[in-house]
Every structure is written in C-alpha cells, then in structure tokens.
Amino acid sequence: MxxxxxxxxxxxxxxxxxxxxxxxxxxxxxxxxxxxxxxxxxxxxxxxxxxxxxxxxxxxxxxxxxxxxxxxxxxxxxxxxxxxxxxxxRHLGQHHDHMICTKCRKIFEFEDDALENRQRQIASANGFHILQHKMEMYGICAACLADRDQKMPLVSAKPGETLVITGFTGGSSARMRLMTMGLRIGDVIEVITNDSAGQVVVAINYHRYAVGRGLAQKVQVEPVNAAGGDSTAAEAG
Ligand SMILES: [Zn+2]
Ligand SMILES: [Zn+2]
Ligand SMILES: [Zn+2]
Missing domain, CATH: 1.10.10.10 (Winged helix-like DNA-binding domain superfamily/Winged helix DNA-binding domain)
Incomplete structure (x- = not known):
C-alpha cells in the first residue's frame, strides 16, 4: 500500500x-x-x-x-x-464491495472475482454494458452475532431478521391479544419494519402484522438458525 x-x-x-x-x-x-x-x-x-x-x-x-x-x-x-x-x-484498477453491519455500523470490504464476472454476464445477457456498480450487503457482523442474546423480545429485532416465536411473556390478556392477532408459538416471522418508535411490522406466511411496541415487548423470539446451531455469516438482502 x-x-x-x-x-x-x-x-x-x-x-x-x-x-x-x-x-x-x-x-x-x-x-x-x-x-x-x-x-x-x-x-x-x-x-x-x-x-x-x-x-x-x-x-x-x-x-x-x-x-x-x-x-x-x-x-x-x-x-x-x-x-x-x-x-x-480510490486506487486505479482496484475494486471492492461492502458489507455494512446494521448494529455496530462497521463497514467490511470484500472482493470476489466470481461475483464480478457473474454481474457482467447478467448485464450482457440483458444487452447491458456496466460502467460502474456498487454492491452493498446489510446485515449483522460476526462480532455482533456472537454477542447478541439469542433470546430477545421482538421489540429488539432488526428489519430483515428471520426469527421464530418461542413464547409470550406478560399476563394472559396480552397472550390472548397476540393469539387473536394470529401470532403463535413456533411461527417463523420476518421483521419488515422496526423503528425506534411505533409499531413492529412483521410477515408470517405472506401476511403482514403490525404489533404495537408494548405487545412486541412480550413476544419472545430467537433467530431461526440458532436452534439448528448453524451460525453461518450474516445474510442480508
Ligand atoms: Zn463489485
Ligand atoms: Zn457489527
Ligand atoms: Zn471500501
């Protein structure tokens, strides 16, 4: 360098x-x-x-x-x-892409020739000539994954995470409300939106559910791959 x-x-x-x-x-x-x-x-x-x-x-x-x-x-x-x-x-003749941790905000660089070639093939199959591109993957880095509590309330989940509902806390009335909404233990959910205030929007089986923050606090979730012990690196879309 x-x-x-x-x-x-x-x-x-x-x-x-x-x-x-x-x-x-x-x-x-x-x-x-x-x-x-x-x-x-x-x-x-x-x-x-x-x-x-x-x-x-x-x-x-x-x-x-x-x-x-x-x-x-x-x-x-x-x-x-x-x-x-x-x-x-910007070093001439060099190119890299980025992975961004949504938790600690660290930016990781990577280079992958197969990926670069594939992008060119896709473009040319569409009669398209690439002049420049950027590839950014958002997710959770290895360090953040390691320190993350496996069990957490839904209210702490990140958009893009796929989780499984493992339980409900709080009184029976909260449990009833969640069940009536259609949430069940064992359901696999994808977090769509979770701003610091307001509802948590999740998808279950192609249906959207908007859960208030108070109720989201009472839904216990776990990352889907935690159960299987599979801790492959962050995937994001
Ligand atoms: Zn690239
Ligand atoms: Zn991180
Ligand atoms: Zn960079």
Whole structure:
C-alpha cells in the first residue's frame, strides 16, 4: 500500500499543479492524512484526523479539497444506507464491495472475482454494458452475532431478521391479544419494519402484522438458525 500511496502523491502533485490549484501545500497535507487511514471517513472524521496531526484548516476548504480529490480520482464518496457521505481511497484498477453491519455500523470490504464476472454476464445477457456498480450487503457482523442474546423480545429485532416465536411473556390478556392477532408459538416471522418508535411490522406466511411496541415487548423470539446451531455469516438482502 505504501508504494501505491507514494505514487498517488506524485500524481496529485502533477494534476493539482497543472490545474494551478491554490494552496497546494495545504491540500497535499489533506491528501497525506487521508491516505493514512484505510477507513471510510466522513468530512468531520477527516477534520479530526487533521487536527490530531496539528493541522487547523477551515471545514469548507477541506470539503472543497475532498471534492477535488474525487474529481481527480484519488477518493470516492459513498452514502451507505443514505447516511453521511463517506470518503475512501480510490486506487486505479482496484475494486471492492461492502458489507455494512446494521448494529455496530462497521463497514467490511470484500472482493470476489466470481461475483464480478457473474454481474457482467447478467448485464450482457440483458444487452447491458456496466460502467460502474456498487454492491452493498446489510446485515449483522460476526462480532455482533456472537454477542447478541439469542433470546430477545421482538421489540429488539432488526428489519430483515428471520426469527421464530418461542413464547409470550406478560399476563394472559396480552397472550390472548397476540393469539387473536394470529401470532403463535413456533411461527417463523420476518421483521419488515422496526423503528425506534411505533409499531413492529412483521410477515408470517405472506401476511403482514403490525404489533404495537408494548405487545412486541412480550413476544419472545430467537433467530431461526440458532436452534439448528448453524451460525453461518450474516445474510442480508
Ligand atoms: Zn463489485
Ligand atoms: Zn457489527
Ligand atoms: Zn471500501
């Protein structure tokens, strides 16, 4: 990576000088600090790194430099899950895709030639020529899966999870209400929506059920593959 980075700095000098970009030294410093991290970093994250290195630069100047870095192909910006814009290195001739943990928000990179080829085949079978693509998988990372309580109330489940109902807590009236709604122990449910407030929407056998938060607290669930002891990595769609 060191060699690529010194090559990047050379190119940066050439392009920025040729374009007579002002404050070259400050901009070059931003590039250097940016190249030191392998993270997918936000503008404010980069500001913090610059300050930690003793550089006090105006936020607008840093934002403009990031834009120039994207323009000249040293950086690329991505908004994962419509969050804040994040920047990462763009190394020519290299490509990777991303897995994003919806629990700890960590971003994992991966490369897979078979997957890349398959995408090209699908495109060309449709008479389509790919110019660029991104593949983002949302799910739960290995560390978060390991620390997650297997048994949890439905109210703590994440959208996209497939779970099995293992019991109802609370009084018999709550149990009755859930049974009347059509929820039964042993039902396999898919979580459709679970915002921090409001109903939890789940699907059971192609039917949708909206469960209030209070009731969702009383539905005990477990990940489907927990029972079988199968702990394959997060799958997401
Ligand atoms: Zn890809
Ligand atoms: Zn995680
Ligand atoms: Zn990346």
């Amino acid at each position: 060191k060699r690529i980075h010194s090559h990047e700095k050379e190119q940066f000098k050439k392009l920025f000088r040729q374009d007579r970009v002002d404050r070259f030294e400050d901009r070059h410093r931003i590039l250097e600090v940016f190249l030191q991290t392998e993270n997918h970093i936000t503008h404010s994250g980069l500001m913090q790194l610059l300050e930690a290195d003793g550089y006090r630069l105006e936020p607008d100047f840093v934002a403009e430099t990031l834009k120039l870095m994207c323009h000249f192909g040293f950086a690329q910006a991505n908004r994962f899950e419509n969050g804040e814009l994040r920047y990462e290195h």
